[in-house]
Amino acid sequence: YDGIIEIPVVVNIIEKFNGEVTDAQIASQIAILNEDFNNNNPNTSRVPNEFSGLIADYKISFKVNAIYRKISSKASWGTRDAMKSSKKGGIDATDPGHNLNIWVCEIGGGILGYAQFPGGPASTDGIVIGTNYFGKTTGPYGNGRTATHEVGHWLNLRHIWGDGGCSYDDFVDDTPRSDGPNYYCPTYPMVACNSNDMTMNYMDYVYDDCMYMFTIGQHTRSRALFASDGYRSSFVT
C-alpha cells in the first residue's frame, strides 16, 4: 500500500492535576508528528547534499481519536510499562491494532521516551513520552521530536548506529554505519566507520531541532508493516 495511512491516536495522560498537560500541548505534538511523517519539517532544507536524495515522505498522518486522563502523584514511572496498566495505577491500552497508544507521564531517570517494537504484547504496544518532552515545551528537547523518534521505533526502526560498533547494522541500507550515537547539534561532517554520519536522522540522539529526516530505506522497512502480511496491517484494512 502506497497511499497516505491515517493512524488514530489514543493519548493516555497521567498527570499531577487535571490539565497539567494542556490540550494545546497535545495538539502541538500531533502537528509535529504530522509535519515529520509528511516531510514537512522546515529544517529538512538543511540536509547535506550527500543525503538529500535519500529523504523520505512517510505519508502517515496522525489524528486524535481519544484522550484519557488520570491523576497520579507518582514521581517516576520508570520504563517497565506500569503506566500501561490500570492495575498498577496507569491507563490500559485502547485497541492497539487500530490505534497508536501514547502514554504521557513522568518517566524519571532523565529518560525522554521509550517505545515497543512491532511484535511485542498488544497490551503494551505504543510509545511513552516524558511529560516535559511531549509536544511543544522548552529546551533542546522541547520541539516534540521525542515522539517522532519513538514512533520510528514503533514503525520498526532501529537506532541509526545499530546499537553497537561499526559492525552493527540498523537493517537499513541507505543509512551509513556508525559506531555510536551523536548528541547535541553536530556540525557536518561527523565521520565514523569510514563514512559521514547521518546525524540529522530522527533515529540518532541529537537535539530536536537537529533531527529532520527519515530515509527511503527506513520508509521501505516501516511500510512493510502495513502490507497484508505485515504486523500493522490492521491499520489499513
Ligand code: ARG
Ligand atoms: N533516548 C530515547 C530513545 O532511545 C529518545 C531520544 C529522543 N531524542 C530527541 N532529540 N528527542 O528512545
Ligand code: ZN
Ligand atoms: Zn530510541
Ligand code: CA
Ligand atoms: Ca544502515
